[in-house]
Amino acid sequence: MRANILVVEDDDINFLVIQKILSSSYIVERCVSGYDCIKFCEAKIPDVILMDVEMPGLNGLETCKALKNKESTKDIPVIFVTSHHEDNEQTMCWQAGGSDFVIKPVNALTLQHRVDAQVKLQSQYAKLKSMAFIDGLTQVYNRHYLTSELEKRLSYAKRNGTAFSLFMADIDRFKKYNDFYGHLKGDECLKQVAQLIETNHSRGEDAVVRYGGEEFVCIMPQVDKHGLETLTSKLKQRIENASIPHDGSPFGRITLSIGGVYSNVVSDANDQKWLQVADEQLYISKESGRNCVTIKEL
Known part of the structure; x- marks a missing residue:
């Protein structure tokens, strides 16, 4: 089963570029704002979120912080997509709870590898969490x-x-x-x-x-x-x-x-x-x- 990648991006061209890079490997869905992202995640948990930093209304950093403060969404890995190269801007991505970031304009190979890495880590985390919560004999929760x-x-x-x-x-x-x-x-x-x-x-x-x-x-x-x-x-x-x-x-x-x-x-x-x-x-x-x-x- 293919992993689900949620792209939070208000620019149509930027989204289409990301979709073209990832759609052969993943199910790619889109939200156009931070508020839409939070609402989406309340109904369906994506495997990874690609989050644009600069958005009107709730920006990417604020959206990520909101997700990390909710029990149901705190474990979703967020990869920031940012046009900022400065160290302090990248530090803000880490402090907001980001798992990684890529720089615009995105490099196809870099984006693919970074998403692949987070999907793999998320899968391993889910398996370990399941093992920690399952009774070995009866296979119900412990x-x-x-x-x-x-x-x-x-x-x-x-x-x-x-x-x-x-x-x-x-x-x-x-x-x-x-x-x-x-x-x-x-x-x-x-x-x-x-x-x-x-x-x-x-x-x-x-x-x-x-x-x-x-x-x-x-x-x-x-x-x-x-x-x-x-x-x-x-x-x-x-x-x-x-x-x-x-x-x-x-x-x-x-x-x-x-x-x-x-x-x-x-x-x-x-x-x-x-x-x-x-x-x-x-x-x-x-x-x-x-x-x-x-x-x-x-």
Whole structure:
């Protein structure tokens, strides 16, 4: 799949020159102003931005600073395209958060190589970030991801006055499962349960996390009480229907205890508070005989 290069350039001739150089290797799109660039990146994240420094309204330096101050766009590499050769002008590009710069009139080979380098670096960064956030056994997100993302997502929901839900699920009597079937079989069970939880969530915004051992957390932006009840009920049934044998359980198969927490309009973005309440509901589910769901509003 070809990388996407966003060219922020108000001059038609300059854009056509850049497009001709890069279009054989990349998908090239255009914005004509800094404001358009920010709006574009809110909807679609390009792999690299080529940013003209001198533009009416919001100039390239100001636009880059605005992108670097936003969590969703701060990691997009920006290559400045500038007509200034002076050291102080180039220093301003670095200080604004630029990853590189090229001088006008652009040299085709130089531009191609510099874009190639940033695309390669971005690809490597994405792979490393993915590896850092993925649980090696189950291939769902790990606890590091939860620590990094949950508070950000809650803060976004609070700012926008939207709903949010979260649940914590624990495989019932998993120690007995490991003792009876062995740890290799236990690992296979964990992978199967993780896949079943992921299959239960088709929306890209949802994130399934292996919280630790046999515990999983699922975060669900814009899901209200009804949505949480529906999803946890479906998950409970999905696990039961899988009929994974468990001779150490009175149910004879793998089951989940689930504790959920929701807010129809988020007012508390404290991630530890959300996890604590979900954990409390999970404890109630376990005390109630396991294989059940307990939900509370926050």
